[in-house]
Structure formats: structure tokens, C-alpha cells
Amino acid sequence: MKSVVVGTAGHIDHGKSALVRALTGTDPDRLKEEKERGITIDLGFAHTAIDGINFAFVDVPGHERFVKNMLAGVGGIDLVLLVVAADESVMPQTREHFDICRLLRVPTGVIALTKADLADPETLELARLEVRELAAGSFLDAAPIVPVSARTGAGLDELRRALVAASAGVSARAADGAARLPIDRVFSMKGFGTVVTGTLVSGTVAIDRELVVVPGGRPVKVRGVQVHGARQTAAAAGQRSAVNLGGVEVDDIARGQNLVTPAAFEETRVADAAVEVLPGVKPLRHGARVRFHQGTAEIMGRVALIGPEGAVVAPGQRAYVRIRLESPAVLARGDRYILRTYSPPATIAGGVILDPQPPRGRIRSESALARSTVLDFDPSAARDDSERRAAVALIADSGSSGLPIAALVSRLGVDSRAVEERVRRLVDSGDATLAGDVLVAPDVLARLEASIVAALAEHHRAQPLSEGVPREELRAQLFRRGRQTIFDHALTVLAARGQVALRDRVALATHRLELSPDEERARAGIERAYRDAGLRPPDTATVAAELGIAAAVADRMLKLLQRQKVLVRIDTLLFHDEALKRLKAEVAALKAPGGAATRIDVATFKERFGVSRKFAIPLLEYLDRERVTRRMGDWRVVL
Numbered sequence: 001m002k003s004v005v006v007g008t009a010g011h012i013d014h015g016k017s018a019l020v021r022a023l024t025g026t027d028p029d030r031l032k033e034e035k036e037r038g039i040t041i042d043l044g045f046a047h048t049a050i051d052g053i054n055f056a057f058v059d060v061p062g063h064e065r066f067v068k069n070m071l072a073g074v075g076g077i078d079l080v081l082l083v084v085a086a087d088e089s090v091m092p093q094t095r096e097h098f099d100i101c102r103l104l105r106v107p108t109g110v111i112a113l114t115k116a117d118l119a120d121p122e123t124l125e126l127a128r129l130e131v132r133e134l135a136a137g138s139f140l141d142a143a144p145i146v147p148v149s150a151r152t153g154a155g156l157d158e159l160r161r162a163l164v165a166a167s168a169g170v171s172a173r174a175a176d177g178a179a180r181l182p183i184d185r186v187f188s189m190k191g192f193g194t195v196v197t198g199t200l201v202s203g204t205v206a207i208d209r210e211l212v213v214v215p216g217g218r219p220v221k222v223r224g225v226q227v228h229g230a231r232q233t234a235a236a237a238g239q240r241s242a243v244n245l246g247g248v249e250v251d252d253i254a255r256g257q258n259l260v261t262p263a264a265f266e267e268t269r270v271a272d273a274a275v276e277v278l279p280g281v282k283p284l285r286h287g288a289r290v291r292f293h294q295g296t297a298e299i300m301g302r303v304a305l306i307g308p309e310g311a312v313v314a315p316g317q318r319a320y321v322r323i324r325l326e327s328p329a330v331l332a333r334g335d336r337y338i339l340r341t342y343s344p345p346a347t348i349a350g351g352v353i354l355d356p357q358p359p360r361g362r363i364r365s366e367s368a369l370a371r372s373t374v375l376d377f378d379p380s381a382a383r384d385d386s387e388r389r390a391a392v393a394l395i396a397d398s399g400s401s402g403l404p405i406a407a408l409v410s411r412l413g414v415d416s417r418a419v420e421e422r423v424r425r426l427v428d429s430g431d432a433t434l435a436g437d438v439l440v441a442p443d444v445l446a447r448l449e450a451s452i453v454a455a456l457a458e459h460h461r462a463q464p465l466s467e468g469v470p471r472e473e474l475r476a477q478l479f480r481r482g483r484q485t486i487f488d489h490a491l492t493v494l495a496a497r498g499q500v501a502l503r504d505r506v507a508l509a510t511h512r513l514e515l516s517p518d519e520e521r522a523r524a525g526i527e528r529a530y531r532d533a534g535l536r537p538p539d540t541a542t543v544a545a546e547l548g549i550a551a552a553v554a555d556r557m558l559k560l561l562q563r564q565k566v567l568v569r570i571d572t573l574l575f576h577d578e579a580l581k582r583l584k585a586e587v588a589a590l591k592a593p594g595g596a597a598t599r600i601d602v603a604t605f606k607e608r609f610g611v612s613r614k615f616a617i618p619l620l621e622y623l624d625r626e627r628v629t630r631r632m633g634d635w636r637v638v639l
Contacts, residue, residue, distance in 0.1 A: 003054045003227075003239045004167045005199050007077035007106075009097035012061070014085040015114035017044060018150040020057045023160070024048040028059035043069060043184055045197070045240065047228040051164045054228055056240035057081075058199075060097075068345070071338055072184050072255060072296040074101060076199030078170040078238065080109035081163070082131075082140065086119035086147060089127040090134050096347050099278055102138050103350025104336045108169050109140050110162045116147035116155060173237030177415040178264035179203030179211060180332075181241065182295035183257050188250045192224065196253060197242045198296065202415075203261060205243055206234035213248065213257050215267045215328035220259070221246040256297035258330045265410050267328040272306065272358040273337065274376055275351040276318045283312035284321075284339070284349055291345060292323060294337040294353075301325040303339070307369035313349075320354075320372035322363050331356035333390070333413035334377075352377060354390075357411050359397045371397075387412060391422070392431050395439050400448075400482030402438030436485025448490045451478050453499060456508045464514060465556055467563050468507030505563075513560075522549045523557045527566055530576040535583060535611050535619065537575050571618040583609070583619065584628050591638045598638040600629075605636075 008016040020028050028044025044059035058077060061069050074080070080101045084094055101109070111131055116124060128145055135141055144162040148155030185197040205211070209222045224244035225232045235241035243259065258265070277284050286305045291298055305313065306320040313319040331353050339349040354375040362368060374393045378386050391412055395403045405423060408414040414422050423439065426432040432439040455478055459469050469477075471491070479487045494500040501509045515523060525547045530537055544554035558574070561567040567574045586609075592598045600608070606616045620636060623629045629636040 001049070001052060001054050002167070002170075003056065003236075004079065004163075004170050005056045005058060005077045005238065005240055006079055006081050006163065007058045007074045007101075008060055008081050008083055009074070009094075009101055010083035011085070011088070011091035011093040011097075014083050014088065014091070014094070015150055016081075016083045017059050019081075019083060019112060019114055019148065020044070020046050020059045022150040022153065022156055023055075024057060028057065043072060047240070050160050053164060053167055054239075055163060055167075056199075056228060058240070068291070068293070068298050068340075071100065071293040071298070074104060074106070075182060075293075075295045075336070076201050077106060078108075079163075079166050080106045080140075082109055082111045082135075082143075083114055084111065084127060084131050085115045086113040086124050086127045087115050090130045095134065098134060098138075098140075100338055100347055100350070103276065103278075103338055103347075105352075106139065107171075108166050109143050110159065110166050111135070111140060111143050111145045112155075112159055113145060113147040114150060117149040117152050173200075174202045174415045174417075175204055175236040175238075176417045177202045177237070178261040178409055179205050179209075179259070180261075180265065181205060181243070181259040182297070183213075183253065183259060184255055184296045186250055186253045186255065189244070192244050194245045194248055194250050194253065195242055196245060196259060197240070198259070199240050200235055200237050201295075202237045204234050204236050205241060205259070210262065211259050212262045213245075213253055214260055214265060214330045215257060217267075218248055218252060219262070220248045256295070256299075258295065260330065261416070263406065264416060265330050265332060266357060266407070268331055268356045269325045269328055270358060271323050271325075271329075271331050271353050272355040272372060272375065273321055273323055273351050273353050274318065274372070275303070275313065275321045275339070275349050277313045277315050277349045278347065279316040281315050281346070281348045282341075283314050284319075286311045289342045290348075291340040291342060292325060292329075292337060293340065294329065294331060294335055297329055299325045299327050299329055300342070304363060306363045306372050308364055308366055318351075320369065320376075321351075322358065332410045355394065355411060357407070387414070387422075388426070388429075388431065391426055391439075392441075395426075395432050396441050398438075398440070400440075400444060400479060400486065402435060402440040402483045402486050403432075404438050406437075433489070435483070435489035438483055438485060440483075440486050440489075445486065445490055445493075448479060448482070448487065449494055452490060452494060452506075453508070456500065456506065456511075460508060460511050465519075465560050466505075467513065468501070468503070468505030468511070470504075471502075471506055474506050519553060519557065522547065522553050523560065525549070526554065526557050527561060527576070530567055530574060531578060533576070534579045535575070535609055535615055537573055537615075540574065570622050573615070573618055580622070584623065584626060587623060587628050587638060599632075599635045600638070601635050 010016050017028050024046040026046035028046045047056045113127055124147060131145060146155055146159045146162050148159050180202045181198045181200045183196045183198050187195055189195050205222055205225060207222055207225055211220055213220055222243055223246045225235050226242040227235050227239050287302055289302050292301045302324050303321045306322055333353055335353040340347050371393060375390050394411055408419050408422060409416050427434050433442055433445050475487050495502050498509050501507050526543055529543045544551060566577055568577055568580055590598050602616055624631055629638055
């Protein structure tokens with residue numbers, strides 16, 4: 001059954017709660033003070049089925065003092081029921097509620113002229129004209145206007161038909177995406193524990209599912225789900241839901257937090273956004289302190305204008321701003337928000353989030369303005385085109401860090417189930433390269449590849465006897481602040497093209513060691529001296545003197561032989577690799593048949609291999625490290 005969330009809007013005492021009660025049979029005013037004073041103070045909820053459609057009503061306060069509560073209720077609605085009393089017509093809170101719904105881009109709605117039984121035909125017609133004038137050119141421009149009386153029941157059937165007709169234009173929400181439920185109410189129910197309610201704006205919440213309450217990152221488990229007062233195994237996007245949570249107390253959760261899929265959304269204190277200032281209000285000034293409303297949250301913050309020109313946004317104008325919040329929020333690209341003045345609170349503007357994790361940098365510049373323009377939603381372009389432009393801009397912003405694939409959900413507003421497809425499109429179109437779990441701009445990768453080739457060429461020129469540069473040393477030199485996976489990807493690409501060789505060291509594929517005749521003779525002589533010496537290697541200076549090799553040449557050849565792993569350094573001594581391999585094989589062969597332990601000590605080792613203590617101790621420690629032997633006190637056991 002299709003579910004539609006309807007939010008009431010209108011001035012105080014225009015009959016919103018009475019109308020909801022007449023339509024559903026449920027009194028949405030649940031608080032004792034509301035019943036005593038006869039006004040709605042906080043959000044009220046009721047539901048009913050009409051022609052096979054589940055309508056969930058969110059009844060909001062009409063008093064100007066409780067607009068923040070009203071804002072907590074209208075963020076997740078599918079259509080608005082604008083309530084105007086026929087005997088009073090359009091009033092201040094009617095206009096403010098209407099402006100809020102328009103700024104939040106509520107897609108459709110119905111207008112109810114309540115208390116029609118108290119107005120004569122002339123007054124009723126005047127109210128109809130004033131409402132039509134208010135709605136002219138807006139999303140309610142062609143909305144039906146239904147005179148109705150909650151007291152007598154007149155017009156209720158026509159209103160029900162109008163709600164059903166309006167619901168036909170309500171689009172289904174992304175039930176397969178990441179779960180996100182802005183919490184509008186928290187309470188404890190005897191025998192169940194903590195319960196939260198809200199409109200599930202995306203994804204699914206199911207029993208036994210692990211979720212997270214954010215901001216704060218508190219993990220919880222779903223113990224039960226209700227939709228329209230009936231127990232369900234799961235609630236889907238677009239449904240008003242009550243969720244019983246385990247692992248958390250009532251005092252640990254508050255209105256304004258969100259119940260979400262783990263790791264799907266990031267907390268933020270800074271966001272770039274498009275803003276639209278209402279006509280007839282004061283200009284929005286650079287640095288103004290404001291009340292930021294998104295979903296069910298109200299957070300204090302300041303706005304900074306993006307772009308080099310101007311210090312204000314005039315009434316009726318649209319601009320770009322960076323919003324800096326005083327406490328964390330959970331935002332995604334495409335989220336609608338409202339701005340109200342700090343004191344006294346009044347609605348002045350609203351807009352859409354463009355980037356919930358903007359990069360640091362100057363925003364009072366042409367480049368910052370151009371970036372915001374690219375990120376903006378173009379109403380004349382296809383959604384995919386706007387998304388692609390924004391993705392390219394975000395990937396470019398990320399530079400050498402790359403844009404994590406997971407960030408496509410919050411920063412780009414991509415449905416989590418469509419992330420792989422979006423990545424494929426960006427890669428196939430050449431807009432991005434996938435490097436591990438991040439997307440990187442092709443020009444960033446191209447510059448990195450060129451710098452690697454240039455650095456290796458310079459290294460080979462300066463050190464022709466070097467076999468290359470250690471991988472980590474090369475990364476520290478060229479890409480220290482960049483992401484490891486991007487650097488690795490660049491090396492892999494260069495190797496696949498045949499430009500570099502990846503061994504223990506990175507080198508150009510064309511690089512060859514070129515020794516002079518004197519160097520070649522020195523290398524061969526030094527290697528022969530160490531091979532002949534076996535486990536009693538000579539002193540390096542003695543070798544150089546006996547062979548008549550200059551100290552500098554001998555030093556270069558010794559380093560070369562070590563890089564080539566012909567000579568192996570153990571402590572301060574150098575051994576030929578062949579001697580060490582023979583030693584390991586001979587010691588391993590000492591192991592007694594049948595698995596009995598074979599033990600050797602320093603004295604036995606010295607006698608067996610004809611070496612002094614100077615060589616025996618480092619060689620035994622080497623065998624321990626190679627797991628040929630294991631030391632047990634003064635003895636070694638052959639493994």
C-alpha cells in the first residue's frame with residue numbers, strides 16, 4: 001500500500017488539529033498543556049487509509065513561538081495541507097509556513113478553507129481569493145481549494161478526494177538506499193524501552209538491523225518497528241515509523257539526530273550551499289549568525305558569502321554561501337534547509353546543500369564562485385548531467401587525496417545502491433580513474449606519472465650504478481601527502497606500459513648498469529675475495545689494498561654487490577650469499593633423524609665450521625633470525 005506523509009501548515013487556531021482529528025479520528029494534540037491551552041505546541045501524529053493509500057499526518061504548531069517545532073515536522077513530508085480559516089483568511093503564520101514549504105520544495109499540496117460553517121459566502125470567496133493570490137506562481141498555484149468544516153463534517157469527503165488526487169504526483173523514495181530517519185520524537189515505552197519516531201527519507205529499517213545514531217556515532221540495534229501503529233518486520237522509505245531501539249537510553253538520543261546505516265553519512269560542521277532570500281525580509285549579511293534548520297535539527301551557525309563581490313544577499317535574490325555550524329550535523333548533497341534570524345527568530349531564507357564536506361580555501365574569490373556554480377543543480381539540465389558535473393568538480397577538489405567512493409553517498413547525494421554504476425560511468429567517460437577505493441582526476445594521475453619518470457631519469461643520471469629508488473623513498477619524495485593507492489596505481493600503469501620496472505627498487509625499464517672496465521674488474525675481484533673467504537670474510541680495506549682498488553671505487557662496488565644481494569651484511573660483517581646458503585643447509589642437515597632435538601653451542605659451532613667467536617656469534621644470531629635454529633639459554637636447537 002502506498003504511503004504518503006502529509007504535513008499541516010497554517011496560522012494558530014485555524015483548525016489544523018481539529019481537521020486532522022476529523023479526517024483520522026485521532027487527536028494529534030498529545031501533550032497535557034496542549035489540551036489545556038487548546039493549541040498545538042509540539043508535533044502531533046495521526047494516520048488513516050483513504051482509497052487504498054496510507055496517509056500519515058504530521059500536525060505542526062501554528063504559533064510563531066513554535067515554528068522551530070513546525071520545521072522539525074515538515075522536512076520529510078510528501079505534500080502539504082495548507083490550512084486557512086475562512087473567517088480570518090491569510091495571517092502572518094500562514095505566510096511564514098507557506099514560505100517554509102516553498103523553500104523546502106514540498107512538491108505538491110491541497111488548501112483547506114476551514115471553519116467554512118462560520119463564514120458567509122462573501123467572506124468565504126474573499127478568503128479563497130486571498131489564498132489564491134498567496135499561492136500564485138508557486139507549487140500550490142493550481143492546488144485545489146476545499147471549503148471544509150471539522151465541526152459539521154462538510155467538505156471532508158471532497159478534501160479526502162483532493163488528497164488522493166494530489167498523492168498521485170508523489171514520487172516513491174529510495175527504499176534500497178542507505179537508511180536515514182531524522183528523529184522527531186524520543187520516548188520510553190514500558191516493556192519495550194527506547195522508541196524513536198520519524199519519517200524514513202531513504203532506505204529500509206528492519207528488525208535486528210544494526211544502525212547508528214548520528215551525530216554522535218552511537219551504535220544501536222532495531223528491536224521492533226511500527227508503521228501507522230501496526231507492528232511490521234520493516235519500514236520503507238516514505239513511511240512514518242516508530243522504531244524500538246536496543247543498546248541506548250532515552251536520555252542518549254534527542255530530536256535532530258538521525259538513525260542511519262553505518263558509514264553511509266558523515267558528520268560535518270561546514271557546508272557549501274545555494275541560498276534563496278525571501279522577498280520582503282532584511283538582506284542576508286556576510287557573517288550573519290543564523291538558526292540553521294535541516295530535517296528535524298536546529299543548529300546555530302554563521303553564513304559566509306561565496307564570491308568576490310558584495311557583503312549582502314538582497315531580498316528575493318539567490319546566492320552561494322558557506323555555512324559554518326556551531327555543532328555537528330548530518331548533511332547530504334541535495335538536502336533542503338531553512339535559515340532563520342538568531343533573534344528574534346524569523347524565517348528569512350532557505351536553499352539546498354551543494355557540498356557537505358567542502359575543501360578548505362578562500363571563498364571570497366572568483367574560483368570559489370565558479371566552483372559553486374558547477375556544483376549547483378541546473379533545473380534545465382538532466383539530473384545525470386548535473387550529478388556528473390558535480391562529481392568531476394569534487395574529484396578535482398580532492399587532488400592527490402582522491403575522492404573516496406563511499407563519499408559519493410553524502411557528498412554527491414548518490415543512492416548507495418547506484419554507487420558502483422556511477423563509478424563505472426565516471427571511469428568509462430574518462431572523467432576519473434579508479435585507484436583502489438578512491439576516484440582521482442586523470443590530470444592528477446598524469447602529472448604524478450610524469451614526475452615519477454622524471455625523478456627516475458634524474459636518479460639514474462646522478463647514480464648510474466644504482467639499480468633504482470626504493471618505492472617508499474620515491475613516494476616520500478614525490479607524493480608524500482598523496483594517497484598510497486593513487487601512487488601504487490601510477491606505478492602499476494607505468495609498469496604495464498613498459499616505462500618502469502618494479503623490483504625491490506623502482507627503475508626506468510631502459511636503465512642498465514654500465515660499469516667502466518676498472519669498476520668491472522673491481523667488482524669481480526671483491527666478489528671473488530668474499531666467495532673464497534666463505535664464513536671468514538676479509539676486512540674491506542684489506543681487500544681493496546690487496547687488489548689495488550681505490551677506496552671510493554671499492555665503496556661503490558661493495559654497495560652495488562649488497563643491492564644485488566651478492567653480499568649480505570650481518571652486523572658489521574659482509575658475507576657472500578653462497579656461503580650463507582651453504583651454512584643454512586649444513587646446519588639444517590644436523591637435525592637428528594626421528595625428530596629428536598639436536599643442540600649446538602658456540603664452542604661446537606666454532607669447531608664444526610672452523611670459525612672464531614668473532615664470526616660464530618653473528619652467524620648463530622643470523623640462523624636464529626632465519627628460523628634455522630632457536631636459542632635456548634647457552635644452546636641452540638636445530639629446528
